[in-house]
Amino acid sequence: MTEAKNAVPFVTSSPDPEVPEKAQRRKFSAEDKKRILEEVDRATGHGGIGVVLRREGIYSSTLHGWRKERDAAVHKVFSKKRGPQTQRNPLAGENEMLRRQNQRLQEELEKAHIVIDVQKKVAKLLGYPIAEVPNGEK
Numbered sequence: 001m002t003e004a005k006n007a008v009p010f011v012t013s014s015p016d017p018e019v020p021e022k023a024q025r026r027k028f029s030a031e032d033k034k035r036i037l038e039e040v041d042r043a044t045g046h047g048g049i050g051v052v053l054r055r056e057g058i059y060s061s062t063l064h065g066w067r068k069e070r071d072a073a074v075h076k077v078f079s080k081k082r083g084p085q086t087q088r089n090p091l092a093g094e095n096e097m098l099r100r101q102n103q104r105l106q107e108e109l110e111k112a113h114i115v116i117d118v119q120k121k122v123a124k125l126l127g128y129p130i131a132e133v134p135n136g137e138k
């Protein structure tokens with residue numbers, strides 16, 4: 001009779017060996033993530049974290065990602081500055097756009113000067129006359 005108490009119960013059904021065609025991604029709610037992270041933080045001893053990971057069926061990389069998300073959220077909450085928001089200069093966007101446009105045009109002008117110099121050198125090699133430009137103009 002004592003053997004029956006300590007015996008492992010007989011399992012009549014086995015898990016379905018059929019693998020689904022497309023695996024479904026498991027989604028953990030914020031409460032589940034918080035609960036699992038708290039359990040892992042409380043886990044002590046050799047292999048304590050591994051026990052929690054195996055029971056929940058997650059990898060340590062998933063746990064690492066959740067910790068990063070949690071730390072980023074905490075940092076965001078505590079780094080929020082008090083007081084009124086500074087007003088953005090309304091001309092700053094236009095100013096930046098004009099700077100980029102000016103830079104692009106400067107680069108195009110430099111390329112045009114290089115092309116003109118090459119054309120002058122080719123014309124000189126072929127013996128074509130080149131019109132002289134007065135000093136100060138280019």
